[in-house]
Amino acid sequence: MTDTCPVAFFLSDGTGITAETLGNTLITQFPEQRFERHTVPFIVTVERARQVAARIDAVAATGRMPVVFSTVVDPDIRDVLAGSQGFFVDLFGTHLPQLESALHATANLQPGRAHGLGDALRYQSRMAAVEYAMEHDDGQSVRALER
Known part of the structure; x- marks a missing residue:
């Protein structure tokens, strides 16, 4: 990897498999880009989210583009991560409100349900x-x- 390639972060409150799968599926549409990839699983506290956000900010401070794919369901943790200097792709938070509206139901916001x-x-x-x-x-x- 070069010092100028974008850095992909796959963030999750579970194992990170879903974030990796969905994020990698999206970035494969840019075959000319070579991404340095980092999976950060089990982000289950706001404090851990702050540590991860600081790591993303450190990458951004070098001039490299951090692209962040998140499947974190907790809104407080998601807000901390979204506040980082990375380009934040919220794979759950973007779509859950739409589904809640369409289904006239409230999501239970429990991590790890994709593999349950x-x-x-x-x-x-x-x-x-x-x-x-x-x-x-x-x-x-x-x-x-x-x-």
């Missing part, structure tokens, strides 16, 4: 597929190949 058991049968099926793929990787096992 919203549909237990679908989740169990996915986990079984992952376990099967790992067990049979490169012919390591022939158990239940007929499946």
Whole structure:
């Protein structure tokens, strides 16, 4: 990476997988840009958010562009992160109010729901597929190949 490439921060109150996935999907639309990437998971307190915002501000102070992708649901934590000197892409906060309006319901703002058991049968099926793929990787096992 060069000292002038943009820096992508993927911020989350969970593992960061959703922020990484959505953020990377967006920046792939700019193939001429090479991003330095940093994932910062488990931002669950305002104090931790202040530390992360300071880290983003430190990058901005060097003249590099910090692009921040956030899936943090807590509004107080989100506000701290949005106050940093990075270009803030609020992947949840932007769309949740729209969904609340359309559904005439209030979001529960609980982190980690994307990877939870919203549909237990679908989740169990996915986990079984992952376990099967790992067990049979490169012919390591022939158990239940007929499946």
